[in-house]
Amino acid sequence: MSDRRTEIVRAATRVIARRGVRGLRVGELAAEAGVSTSLIYYHFTDRAGILRETLEFIGERADRYTAEPARTGAADDPGGELERTLLLELQDTAEVRENSTAWGELRASAVFESSLREDLARATHTWVHEIAELLGRAHPAGTAPAHAASAERLTALLEGLSVRWLSGSLPLDHARTLLGEAIAAERASHRSSID
Amino acid sequence: MSDRRTEIVRAATRVIARRGVRGLRVGELAAEAGVSTSLIYYHFTDRAGILRETLEFIGERADRYTAEPARTGAADDPGGELERTLLLELQDTAEVRENSTAWGELRASAVFESSLREDLARATHTWVHEIAELLGRAHPAGTAPAHAASAERLTALLEGLSVRWLSGSLPLDHARTLLGEAIAAERASHRSSID
DNA sequence: GTCTATAGGACGATAGAC
């Protein structure tokens, strides 16, 4: 992928985070990327193509974003790493807000655009898998299916809390508390009596 | 509110469930309601007004929809009622799909339209309160704040699972299983040792 | 209150020069 294409896709991510998928105008995207409208169409077939690649990019970036701390983090404390990784996504910084907002838009858009579903399901699966792995390392006593189920619940809960936060139904610190308690409960469920 | 207005708002709910908020066209809404485009504008100021009232209607209907079983249901089995009420929203029927889809669109739209946030937060609060009440009746040993926190987690998880289902990232029966397990775990957390 | 017809504008997309 050429640098320009990447630039445009990154600009589109910012515009989507700011205005939503429904609010993305090719003209505004051009302005955000600092290029002309027609250059957008030189690099992409049409608006749907821009959206497709941008949402794919958001999905891929979410993969990396999630996977990285799991690899570089303290391998000797997977439990703490799990908690940090999940709570990382409930923070009021520009980057996290952009990621969460864009991811939420990707999710919401996929309800009506089946072409997005495959990428989205794959990114979701990767994320769940990462979390399940952390759980497995933190609590070897539990079974793999139980770790997977916990990871699915925790990530789905995180998505639910995140959109409640972003839509003004839940204060951020409260969302963090609720998620923290859920993590503790799921972890406890994997502790055998001999832990 | 006149009958016509109500008809149009109901039609708008169906169109939103089918096409999303971003996909709602006033012309299509008119066709769905069986009236002319201009009649829509006779009853509503503009497209944003249609959306505002429709999303408000969705929020109000969600209140009733949730609250009704809690009032009419078997008062002697609040625990079972809780489980039934929550699992009710993970069903592949036309009505539940429409409700869940429309509610998800309301939630997603509110991220970018602050005017929707107040209604949404109120409807969310009402829903959480209903669930907390059921928990309180099922497990009097628990404290009210603990019931509230459980209700917030369960409803946020349900929203997260629901949108994963609708966006094709999670099979429905799996979503139901995950929610059922979470309900059981939250209930267990409110059981004192003397239960 | 409800319709037909259409104005007006926003926005996606293209033509063509450089």
Place this chain on the structure above:
DNA sequence: GTCTATCGTCCTATAGAC
């Protein structure tokens, strides 16, 4: 590869008859 200029269409919203 990138721009300026513009076309065509879709869609919101209104005018005006009944």
